[in-house]
Amino acid sequence: MPSPRTPAQRTAGRLRALAGRERVLTLAGGGIVLVVLLMTLVLPYLDQQRRIATEVSQPPPLKSVSLVEIPGAQQACMDELGLLPGRQVAELHIGTYGRAPSPLLFALSGPGYAETVPVPATYVDNGLLEVPFNGPPKVLEGSVCVTNRGHTPVALYAAAESSKSRSITTVEGRLWPSNFDLAFYAAKPRSLLADAGTIMRRLRLFHAHLGLGLLWLLAILFAIGVPLGAIAALTSADTARR
Amino acid sequence: MATSGGAIEREGVRPREVVQPTLAARAAAVLRRIPTPLLVLLVIGLIEGVAWIVVLPPLQGPDEVSHFAYVQKVAETGSIPWHISSHEPARAGHAYSTEVEVAGLCSGLTGLERNPAARAPASSVDERVCFAELNRLPAGARSDGGFTSAFKNPPLYYLYEAVPYLMLHNSTFFTRAFAMRLANLPLMLALVLFTWLLAGELLLGLPRGPALRAVATAAVVLNPQLMMMTATVNPDLLLAMLWSAGLWLSVATVRHGLTRARVGWLIAVCVLAAFTQGRGLPLILPAALALAVALWRLRRPRRRVAYAIIAASVVAVLVGGYVLLHHTLRGEVTLGRTEGFLSYLWQFYLPRLGFMAPTIHPGYGIRQAFIDRFLGTFAQLEVTFSPAALNFLSRAAEVTAVAAIVGLIVHRRRLARVPWVVAVLAVGALGYLLVLHAAAYASLLEFSGDPVITGRYLLPLLALYGVGIALAFSWLPRALSALLSGAAVAGLAVLQLAALAIVLERFYA
Numbered sequence: 155m156p157s158p159r160t161p162a163q164r165t166a167g168r169l170r171a172l173a174g175r176e177r178v179l180t181l182a183g184g185g186i187v188l189v190v191l192l193m194t195l196v197l198p199y200l201d202q203q204r205r206i207a208t209e210v211s212q213p214p215p216l217k218s219v220s221l222v223e224i225p226g227a228q229q230a231c232m233d234e235l236g237l238l239p240g241r242q243v244a245e246l247h248i249g250t251y252g253r254a255p256s257p258l259l260f261a262l263s264g265p266g267y268a269e270t271v272p273v274p275a276t277y278v279d280n281g282l283l284e285v286p287f288n289g290p291p292k293v294l295e296g297s298v299c300v301t302n303r304g305h306t307p308v309a310l311y312a313a314a315e316s317s318k319s320r321s322i323t324t325v326e327g328r329l330w331p332s333n334f335d336l337a338f339y340a341a342k343p344r345s346l347l348a349d350a351g352t353i354m355r356r357l358r359l360f361h362a363h364l365g366l367g368l369l370w371l372l373a374i375l376f377a378i379g380v381p382l383g384a385i386a387a388l389t390s391a392d393t394a395r396r
Numbered sequence: 397m398a399t400s401g402g403a404i405e406r407e408g409v410r411p412r413e414v415v416q417p418t419l420a421a422r423a424a425a426v427l428r429r430i431p432t433p434l435l436v437l438l439v440i441g442l443i444e445g446v447a448w449i450v451v452l453p454p455l456q457g458p459d460e461v462s463h464f465a466y467v468q469k470v471a472e473t474g475s476i477p478w479h480i481s482s483h484e485p486a487r488a489g490h491a492y493s494t495e496v497e498v499a500g501l502c503s504g505l506t507g508l509e510r511n512p513a514a515r516a517p518a519s520s521v522d523e524r525v526c527f528a529e530l531n532r533l534p535a536g537a538r539s540d541g542g543f544t545s546a547f548k549n550p551p552l553y554y555l556y557e558a559v560p561y562l563m564l565h566n567s568t569f570f571t572r573a574f575a576m577r578l579a580n581l582p583l584m585l586a587l588v589l590f591t592w593l594l595a596g597e598l599l600l601g602l603p604r605g606p607a608l609r610a611v612a613t614a615a616v617v618l619n620p621q622l623m624m625m626t627a628t629v630n631p632d633l634l635l636a637m638l639w640s641a642g643l644w645l646s647v648a649t650v651r652h653g654l655t656r657a658r659v660g661w662l663i664a665v666c667v668l669a670a671f672t673q674g675r676g677l678p679l680i681l682p683a684a685l686a687l688a689v690a691l692w693r694l695r696r697p698r699r700r701v702a703y704a705i706i707a708a709s710v711v712a713v714l715v716g717g718y719v720l721l722h723h724t725l726r727g728e729v730t731l732g733r734t735e736g737f738l739s740y741l742w743q744f745y746l747p748r749l750g751f752m753a754p755t756i757h758p759g760y761g762i763r764q765a766f767i768d769r770f771l772g773t774f775a776q777l778e779v780t781f782s783p784a785a786l787n788f789l790s791r792a793a794e795v796t797a798v799a800a801i802v803g804l805i806v807h808r809r810r811l812a813r814v815p816w817v818v819a820v821l822a823v824g825a826l827g828y829l830l831v832l833h834a835a836a837y838a839s840l841l842e843f844s845g846d847p848v849i850t851g852r853y854l855l856p857l858l859a860l861y862g863v864g865i866a867l868a869f870s871w872l873p874r875a876l877s878a879l880l881s882g883a884a885v886a887g888l889a890v891l892q893l894a895a896l897a898i899v900l901e902r903f904y905a
Contacts, residue, residue: 186886293519
């Protein structure tokens with residue numbers, strides 16, 4: 155026959171039951187909010203199809219716009235670019251001084267690789283010019299040239315200020331003080347989740363000491379371990395004594 | 397040996413060679429002594445800190461390149477370029493060393509600064525070209541930097557960061573920059589620990605005290621601004637850590653009295669804060685008050701001496717206030733300018749009253765600084781949450797603030813029993829904010845553009861932010877408190893995930 159419980163034991167039992175109930179409630183409150191926010195906000199955000207920039211060789215300037223002027227039948231080139239494999243779209247910003255646009259030739263080249271894409275004279279003045287291309291079979295250092303195949307000049311929007319990249323721009327072989335804006339986008343929209351592998355590889359650039367496995371582990375710990383750990387810390391505190 | 401050893405063992409003590417624990421055993425013993433919630437939160441902080449360090453590209457934290465340049469100057473030249481004058485030196489030269497300039501250009505990091513259209517390096521070509529250029533640099537390319545605005549800061553943080561810089565002196569620029577960020581991790585973890593200790597002093601006496609302490613610490617460890625600053629070479633993190641330590645030591649001194657260790661550490665923390673950043677100076681206010689209260693209790697002075705001390709304190713406060721006002725108004729202490737400053741202060745927090753002139757910097761107040769910048773702005777101010785998300789955060793913060801005030805009212809009897817603890821914390825928080833506003837107003841008078849007060853400047857009060865959030869749940873029925881505090885911590889965890897996600901998108905997508 156069990157011995158009757160003392161008042162102290164009964165109080166301790168009640169406190170344990172109370173703490174247990176609070177732990178469950180903390181877990182429930184945290185769990186519900188976590189699931190709801192992850193399902194309604196975070197996952198849709200990560201899974202949203204978006205235009206992904208594979209490389210921005212020359213971003214637009216922050217303050218003052220410069221121009222790379224290409225007279226008729228002349229060519230502007232920018233070197234030291236990273237050319238990535240896969241179908242992409244090159245984006246430039248172009249002006250025609252209010253005149254009719256000229257046909258252009260967009261050319262990419264690198265060791266063992268050359269691709270040219272004719273651009274019909276259908277683009278608009280001061281608009282974005284989008285040029286789809288197939289890309290090299292592997293990552294290459296190369297250059298991009300834009301040839302004006304018409305008779306009237308065109309101008310590529312460019313940067314000469316602090317946002318100017320390391321590349322060098324020439325027009326018909328002569329040095330030009332600014333680099334034209336140039337960005338490459340994936341041909342089709344992708345989500346951040348679908349692009350996670352590429353992002354992981356980009357995170358390793360300049361940090362070869364970071365292993366890919368380590369980065370994936372960190373990503374999992376951050377995405378799953380942090381929210382679950384925070385709630386776990388709270389629930390363990392619910393049962394903790396002073 | 398056998399005889400004496402046996403005698404010792406009979407006394408319950410084993411011979412030295414047997415009891416000497418290994419390093420691992422000692423570490424395990426230390427870890428076992430850390431409360432489980434704190435240990436879990438420290439591990440969470442570590443994961444978050446490393447994640448932010450990896451994701452935020454080098455030099456993209458607030459003013460990071462300037463602070464890197466300071467560390468480089470210290471490490472490469474063995475000198476301390478602390479420039480106390482507010483004016484730049486006449487022959488400042490290039491701000492950054494050749495190495496910083498070349499690394500920033502060849503990797504694209506300079507073009508990335510504040511430019512939302514730019515992206516982080518994307519291919520191995522960037523690496524190859526950049527390393528080739530850096531390898532061609534002549535001797536002295538690391539030490540030829542001139543003057544940057546960071547040189548106006550005291551040197552403590554930069555001396556600390558010079559250690560990892562020098563340890564990896566033969567490594568690339570990028571590895572050194574990465575290691576310097578990693579050196580921030582212990583500072584962040586210490587800040588979390590001091591929050592835990594302060595929250596313990598303030599919250600353990602309340603119902604669900606241990607859980608509230610965990611809520612306060614979790615709110616701090618899940619704060620995205622803190623993690624971004626952990627991923628940035630910038631003295632603000634060290635300053636925030638020292639403020640948290642100083643506030644905890646001040647409260648502990650008031651509550652438990654003077655000990656040599658407490659006094660020594662409190663003075664040391666104040667000195668360290670003063671040598672970290674100018675915004676460390678106001679920490680002297682709560683520390684001095686705490687020491688005075690504890691000393692008063694220990695040795696209550698005679699009435700005449702007491703009056704003399706009170707009179708001297710009043711004079712000191714008045715003189716200090718005048719000096720601050722003189723600085724704030726840039727040397728022209730007139731009634732009109734003083735009114736302008738008071739009007740700016742009012743309008744920063746509250747709507748303009750009919751008789752007030754428009755503030756010196758309209759459109760920038762408590763919402764912009766305490767919500768948009770503190771909770772929702774990252775990198776070099778170009779990464780922000782959407783307006784809808786910021787509005788939601790603002791509403792949530794308002795509800796939490798009101799609930800925390802209700803908590804203070806509900807617990808007023810408990811507070812009345814510790815008036816000096818309340819006074820020390822109030823003096824610390826208000827003193828710090830007043831100094832911030834003074835610096836901001838002085839800057840606005842001169843440049844009329846930079847509102848100065850930004851999110852990271854609020855980090856010194858981060859421990860109080862955590863305690864405030866915990867207070868919001870302290871007066872609710874226990875079951876509801878448990879449910880809602882769990883929900884709040886989950887919400888803060890999602891805020892942390894979302895913040896890193898928008899940073900990831902800005903730089904890599």
